[in-house]
Amino acid sequence: MEEQNKNAKRREHIKTFLIIFLALLLVLTFFSNTILNYSLPTVSAQYASYGTITERVRGSGIVMANQKYEVVAEGNRTVTSVSVKVGDEIKAGDPLFVLDASQNDEAVKEAEAAIEAAELEYQKALLTAVPDYAKENQEIAAAREDLQIAIHRLNAAKNTTGKISDAAYKQATDDAQKAAEHITELTGYLTLAGSGETDGIPAAYTGGLQAAKAAHDAALDALEQAKADLEAKKAALTVTSAEQQATIQELERAAETAETAYARAKADYEANTQDITLQRAMEDAEQTARYAREDADAAAAALTGIQAQETAIAQAQTAVNDAETAERNANKALNDAISGVTAAIQRDMDAANAQADAAAAVLNAYNQQGSSGEAMDITALEDAVTQQERTVQTLLITLAETQKADELTQQIGDLDLQTKQADIEKQKAELEELKKNSGTVTVKSKNAGVVSTVNAVTGDEVTDGMVLAEITLTDAGYTVQFSVTAEQARKVSIGSLADITNGYYSDLTAKLVSAKANTEEPGSSGKILTFDITGSDVTVGEMLSLSINCSSNSYDCVVPSSSIMEDNDGKFVLVVRSRSTPLGNRYYVSRANITVLASDETNSAVQGDVTYSDFVVTASEEPLTPGKQVRMED
């Protein structure tokens, strides 16, 4: 009995427990949906849709100056002051640095003094006497004269072999006398011929001259006659053919005018033959026209005569010219004849001189013979000649040697001069170098711009060629470059303006000027976009983020860019799928692999496992994995 009670109690407990269990499950079933919903991550989602994407190419680059100017130190100096700092705007000529090297001033002075001394020495060397050989030449000329005398004597001795007789002496004296007289006579003739007085000269000399004179006179007469004829013909011609032609033209016109008037009058009359006035007028006009025609014809006939006269004048002129030519020829023949007279006289004069010389030589020889009493020793004379020749040779050789020695000395002197000049140049260069490194200099800017770097501070020792500062030339503009893919480069167009997306710049504009191959990365198909930056806010070295509009295209499936995620398998979006349950729709996220076709600031056009009506997750409270259940945002 007790056993049965115990069993009954146990069953009661079990029953109670079962009821509680079922009741609990019932309650939990009722509330589990609520609990679940609160435990699910909330997501925001929106439909993928048709849309237009205006793609933008973005990139960042550092502002670079198109041109820079480097301020370079000259010489080794100490920086004593720096007048600029980075970012300063400067104008051309503004002082930048003061560099000092006054410790080298003394050395410069010493170097200058050394150069002056060297130049003086050089000038002195230049003044060294030029060799003069006048004395030697004079000596050689005298020796040559002596040699001529010796030769002359030898020749004379050779001609007068043997002793000169007294008869020969006398003959010689006579010859000399005659020769002297002949010479005097001939000299007189020459004087006459020179003055043109040929009458005093014997006919033997002037035979041709007379004939020439006669021919000349005849030519002169012919010329005078021709000229007179010409003048007479010219005087006879009162009207020229040109004037006559003008007259003819006038008369022709008058005749034509009269004929025209006649023709009109005739026409008037023929129109009205009864009118006597018209008839008279016609007759008057006819008469006038006839007279005018006769005048014109007479003038035309006169022209022929005038032209004949002019032809005659031209012929007369030709005759005058011919006569003048004849006269000139005759004159020339006359002058030639006069010259021939002088030449003939001169020939006789030369002969007389030779004769006198020969006689003189005989006389001279006789005189010498007379003093020595013996015949001239020809061998001695030959020796004298030889001796004299040697003397001349010796003098010539001495002169040549002297000249050679002088030349050598000159060359050595030239070399010395060159060396001195080179020394001076070298010293001057050293002086320039010293000057560079001496004194205090103020380094000034050669261009206007903005100081971009300053590499020296007060107290620095700078060396020659060291870059002290860099100045960005404001006039040359600024550039920003960044690299993009080849596909992006195809989408942009040169000349388009880019937006500056980082920071606010009042007047800064960026213009795409080129898209060139990326040479820094060989093998890549990327491009470097270069933008011209203009505006007042430009600062070199600043990072600018640029965004440039590409073309707009419509796409079937556009999703917010924030919804696109990426992992090792590529890009994807999470799409919300619903599943119907007895407790209502449940939402799960599933992965949809996509390819991004284009993007703008907020949206992207995609292609892949997502279609335009899919609900795409844009935001989530917590990281989602495909298949996870989510709660839609209220």
Add this chain to the structure above:
Amino acid sequence: MKTPVIRHAKEKIATALLFLLALFAALLFIMPTVLTISNSFMTEKEIMANYGAMIENATEDKKSYISEDLNLKFIPDSVSLAQYSSVLFKSPDYLLKFWNSVILVVPITVFQIFLAAVTAYGFSRYRGRIREIIFFAYIILMLMPYQVTLVPNYLVSDFLGILGTRWAIVLPGIFSPFSVYLLTKVMRRIPKAYFEAARLDGAGEFQIFWQICLPLCRSSMLSVGLLVFIDYWNMVEQPLILLDSEEQYPLSVFLSQINAGDVGLAFAVAVVYMIPALLLFLYGEEYLVEGITYSGGVKG
């Protein structure tokens, strides 16, 4: 001739061997249950670490487990109620499936017991050639495996227009030859004198059935009910074939498809699913023994 001592020793050894054998068999049978309960306190990560190789190989290509070896682990690295929390608070779907099971199994059990009792009363009270033939047909039907009648069930359900609804499971489930056979056997053991006495007292047939027969068969009915409940609580084929919507599936179907579901929740769900059957068994344990004893007892 063996001495009683030796015989006693041999008996003891034999008993010990049998005990060991039985113990081994018991362990073999209880191990899955223990494993399920202990693993229900593990976290999902731990479960994946131990059984991932088996589960994921069967389903997907993607690997998220480390060890290739299957590891039967009984003691959790850190005891966690995460699975129970998920099942009870964040899995309305599973709770609904639990109720799906209840909705299917409770009507089947109740009506089957009722119908079986009525039928068994008929078989036990009336004798004749037709009754014998029908009873024989019941026995034949009982001996056939369920799968044999599945196709006719499907066709009939389709004919009746209840395919895809719960009726397609409930209606065939109500008629069970086994329950009829068992209750017939039990009722036949009731002495006829009871019925005759009642009739003499003026009781009608229904009164005799309701007031005399059923109370005498109470324990047998409970044991039959328990068996039917457990049988249908674990059904898998019928919902899969006869129901269209997954939403109508009982939890047992989910447990059979554990690979495709939330592995991390499977053990806790199994434990939760086990509880009603276990409680019912504990509740009707005595009746079950009693009922089965009656059915195979002295012929009345």
